[in-house]
Amino acid sequence: MRTTDHVATFATDRGQLVIGGVPLDRLCERVGSTPFFAYDRAAITARVAAVRAALPDEIGLGYAVKANPMPAVVQHVAALVDHLDVASAGELAVALDAGQHPAHVSFAGPGKTDAELRRAVAADVTVEVESRTELQRLVRTGKEFGVRPRAAIRVNPAFAVHGSGMRMGGGPQQFGVDAELVASVLGEVTDHDIEVVGFHVFAGSQNLSAEILGQAQTKTVDLVLDLAQHVRGSVTYVNLGGGFGIPYFEKDQRLDLEAVGERLGRLVDERLKPALPEAAVVIELGRYLVGESGVYVTRVVDVKESRGRAYAVVDGGMHHQLAASGNFGQVIRRNYPIALGNRVEESPTGPVTVVGSLCTPLDVLGADVALPQVEVGDLVTIFQAGAYGLTASPTAFLGHPPPAEVLI
Amino acid sequence: MRTTDHVATFATDRGQLVIGGVPLDRLCERVGSTPFFAYDRAAITARVAAVRAALPDEIGLGYAVKANPMPAVVQHVAALVDHLDVASAGELAVALDAGQHPAHVSFAGPGKTDAELRRAVAADVTVEVESRTELQRLVRTGKEFGVRPRAAIRVNPAFAVHGSGMRMGGGPQQFGVDAELVASVLGEVTDHDIEVVGFHVFAGSQNLSAEILGQAQTKTVDLVLDLAQHVRGSVTYVNLGGGFGIPYFEKDQRLDLEAVGERLGRLVDERLKPALPEAAVVIELGRYLVGESGVYVTRVVDVKESRGRAYAVVDGGMHHQLAASGNFGQVIRRNYPIALGNRVEESPTGPVTVVGSLCTPLDVLGADVALPQVEVGDLVTIFQAGAYGLTASPTAFLGHPPPAEVLI
Numbered sequence: 001m002r003t004t005d006h007v008a009t010f011a012t013d014r015g016q017l018v019i020g021g022v023p024l025d026r027l028c029e030r031v032g033s034t035p036f037f038a039y040d041r042a043a044i045t046a047r048v049a050a051v052r053a054a055l056p057d058e059i060g061l062g063y064a065v066k067a068n069p070m071p072a073v074v075q076h077v078a079a080l081v082d083h084l085d086v087a088s089a090g091e092l093a094v095a096l097d098a099g100q101h102p103a104h105v106s107f108a109g110p111g112k113t114d115a116e117l118r119r120a121v122a123a124d125v126t127v128e129v130e131s132r133t134e135l136q137r138l139v140r141t142g143k144e145f146g147v148r149p150r151a152a153i154r155v156n157p158a159f160a161v162h163g164s165g166m167r168m169g170g171g172p173q174q175f176g177v178d179a180e181l182v183a184s185v186l187g188e189v190t191d192h193d194i195e196v197v198g199f200h201v202f203a204g205s206q207n208l209s210a211e212i213l214g215q216a217q218t219k220t221v222d223l224v225l226d227l228a229q230h231v232r233g234s235v236t237y238v239n240l241g242g243g244f245g246i247p248y249f250e251k252d253q254r255l256d257l258e259a260v261g262e263r264l265g266r267l268v269d270e271r272l273k274p275a276l277p278e279a280a281v282v283i284e285l286g287r288y289l290v291g292e293s294g295v296y297v298t299r300v301v302d303v304k305e306s307r308g309r310a311y312a313v314v315d316g317g318m319h320h321q322l323a324a325s326g327n328f329g330q331v332i333r334r335n336y337p338i339a340l341g342n343r344v345e346e347s348p349t350g351p352v353t354v355v356g357s358l359c360t361p362l363d364v365l366g367a368d369v370a371l372p373q374v375e376v377g378d379l380v381t382i383f384q385a386g387a388y389g390l391t392a393s394p395t396a397f398l399g400h401p402p403p404a405e406v407l408i
Numbered sequence: 409m410r411t412t413d414h415v416a417t418f419a420t421d422r423g424q425l426v427i428g429g430v431p432l433d434r435l436c437e438r439v440g441s442t443p444f445f446a447y448d449r450a451a452i453t454a455r456v457a458a459v460r461a462a463l464p465d466e467i468g469l470g471y472a473v474k475a476n477p478m479p480a481v482v483q484h485v486a487a488l489v490d491h492l493d494v495a496s497a498g499e500l501a502v503a504l505d506a507g508q509h510p511a512h513v514s515f516a517g518p519g520k521t522d523a524e525l526r527r528a529v530a531a532d533v534t535v536e537v538e539s540r541t542e543l544q545r546l547v548r549t550g551k552e553f554g555v556r557p558r559a560a561i562r563v564n565p566a567f568a569v570h571g572s573g574m575r576m577g578g579g580p581q582q583f584g585v586d587a588e589l590v591a592s593v594l595g596e597v598t599d600h601d602i603e604v605v606g607f608h609v610f611a612g613s614q615n616l617s618a619e620i621l622g623q624a625q626t627k628t629v630d631l632v633l634d635l636a637q638h639v640r641g642s643v644t645y646v647n648l649g650g651g652f653g654i655p656y657f658e659k660d661q662r663l664d665l666e667a668v669g670e671r672l673g674r675l676v677d678e679r680l681k682p683a684l685p686e687a688a689v690v691i692e693l694g695r696y697l698v699g700e701s702g703v704y705v706t707r708v709v710d711v712k713e714s715r716g717r718a719y720a721v722v723d724g725g726m727h728h729q730l731a732a733s734g735n736f737g738q739v740i741r742r743n744y745p746i747a748l749g750n751r752v753e754e755s756p757t758g759p760v761t762v763v764g765s766l767c768t769p770l771d772v773l774g775a776d777v778a779l780p781q782v783e784v785g786d787l788v789t790i791f792q793a794g795a796y797g798l799t800a801s802p803t804a805f806l807g808h809p810p811p812a813e814v815l816i
Binding site for chain 2: 134
């Protein structure tokens with residue numbers, strides 16, 4: 001079995017992995033240095049199209065910029081989706097620079113500073129409010145400007161979604177307003193002070209089960225319909241979250257997108273739209289739209305054997321792709337899919353442990369990976385690197401140069 | 409019990425923590441923004457003095473720049489120690505800019521690129537060679553320049569050190585040359601091509617037991633004496649590593665520095681120096697010299713309660729201090745020592761969960777910490793932040809601004 005069997009298939013050309021139509025050896029020359037992240041423009045376009053095809057037409061598609069905030073990626077995705085979600089003033093600037101209309105930008109995240117709220121109000125984006133006091137601060141900011149801010153309430157539901165990579169709802173949470181407090185929080189502001197357009201409920205991320213996602217969406221719609229009675233005007237915005245996962249590990253089963261779409265279609269047609277006909281319904285995806293489009297490419301600098309174990313030492317490492325090293329909040333270290341991108345058609349000859357250039361034992365990119373005989377100069381390619389790669393990594397650790405990024 | 413009882417005592421003034429002689433409220437104004445890292449110059453000086461006092465005079469003290477590569481810190485430490493160890497060309501530049509003589513700089517790390525080797529040879533620092541092939545590449549680089557490079561062999565010992573935070577020796581490793589291969593590796597180069605000055609054996613880091621460190625040092629000296637016979641000239645450099653730990657958690661017992669010094673004194677006087685009289689013996693410390701001198705300071709932006717749990721949301725987070733969030737390779741999340749730096753003398757009123765501003769459930773800086781009643785504007789202070797803080801964190805994650813750094 002090839003180690004790449006469970007990842008989206010990239011084309012190959014004379015043994016080279018092809019990214020964005022360019023064989024890897026040539027892409028290295030074009031980028032000019034290793035290591036680098038490469039994102040395939042057509043793969044992103046195709047993924048968005050697949051999601052569009054599976055989801056009912058009346059559902060808007062949002063992109064969570066935090067998954068990959070490279071400006072070129074955001075620019076590309078912005079033209080394909082209906083909505084951008086940002087998690088900081090920095091991401092807000094990227095979204096606006098990409099030409100996204102502020103009415104279709106939402107700003108979520110606990111701990112927004114006064115400076116961030118001012119920038120959001122000045123930009124006229126929708127602020128997803130995370131607490132009672134944040135709502136008050138937002139109203140105050142609007143009054144200072146003589147602007148009526150636009151807000152949605154981010155809700156911490158009472159239910160939890162199991163089987164998610166990360167749980168972001170249920171029980172006590174730093175995110176959002178507890179569902180049972182929404183009525184009282186909304187009661188403290190007037191329609192004159194602020195326009196409350198609706199709700200955002202996001203219960204978890206990286207889920208591979210259509211069944212569980214469907215159950216969560218059903219509960220989410222029930223919750224939103226219940227909360228909608230406390231909104232004075234029309235509910236014009238309902239963000240159902242996302243949480244669609246991608247396969248990282250050999251036993252991961254790919255999410256059944258069609259099943260997700262069918263359930264969601266029924267839910268929206270039969271329940272949500274009849275009750276809230278003016279609501280723009282948004283599914284917000286980050287990792288699912290861009291994660292599989294990207295690879296991290298790093299060159300083998302040294303090959304060595306130590307007491308019976310073969311090592312390939314590369315010029316990159318955990319400082320660029322922390323999650324692949326298993327050190328980003330993971331309890332168990334498992335290998336991300338890895339191949340030799342310059343010799344993808346060769347059969348594995350034995351296990352090789354791929355380590356980065358950092359002087360720390362944490363810097364393992366792949367333990368005992370089945371690879372062809374590795375040589376100095378080979379291009380180790382780590383898949384599923386299009387989301388939460390570069391920006392989720394400690395690039396300054398040990399003072400090596402940052403990697404390049406390219407969208408092809 | 410105060411949560412800070414197990415960390416080095418900073419002075420207080422009118423309820424403010426004092427860093428480098430400056431009360432925290434005033435320091436915030438001086439820095440101009442939160443969050444920030446503050447390092448206490450006098451605390452670093454005092455720690456170096458304590459190590460000097462405990463270690464025998466004939467032992468040189470090295471600083472591992474990777475622990476904290478802030479140029480001002482490196483400049484300060486360089487004037488106090490005998491040796492700097494760097495782990496990349498980036499750190500090499502910082503060390504040389506700090507005025508360190510190249511003869512007292514060593515460059516370790518697997519995966520050194522040809523470009524890095526060229527820079528090291530051009531700078532005339534000691535290259536700590538991590539493999540047979542790296543030694544060959546170093547010789548080749550020297551020939552290209554007409555320069556005889558200076559190298560030490562980094563050795564992967566056959567023994568492991570237990571009780572270390574990270575094990576870097578014993579069994580198969582990406583680091584160094586396996587001890588049993590050193591003779592053959594050295595046999596492949598000539599004294600004309602390269603000057604091999606000695607050895608570096610580093611078996612583990614973050615160890616709090618003088619007993620275990622002593623055993624490791626004894627084994628290390630035995631190993632070095634055995635390997636020394638394969639060096640053609642005199643052995644003039646023996647880097648015994650370091651691995652001295654600092655207390656992070658409530659039950660951590662502080663390392664008995666005097667006991668370490670006594671054992672090491674006997675070992676060097678009775679064993680090492682008689683056999684290798686010309687050797688400069690170096691103990692290389694990073695975290696131990698600077699870790700306790702630093703605090704991470706972040707301001708409370710929001711206070712909320714969710715289903716019975718109190719939260720303080722701060723303007724910083726895991727993107728600045730990843731290790732404190734428990735997501736940097738740690739299996740079990742435990743709180744780093746935390747206080748309200750602007751109200752250090754007040755008694756705790758109850759548990760508060762301190763979360764960062766990132767829109768991810770990973771961003772917890774302290775779970776259920778006993779703190780005084782937290783208010784918006786308070787300054788949450790995380791101790792033991794002088795090493796592996798800023799540079800070991802994914803600063804670009806979610807697009808928030810980077811923190812400031814100050815040495816006072």
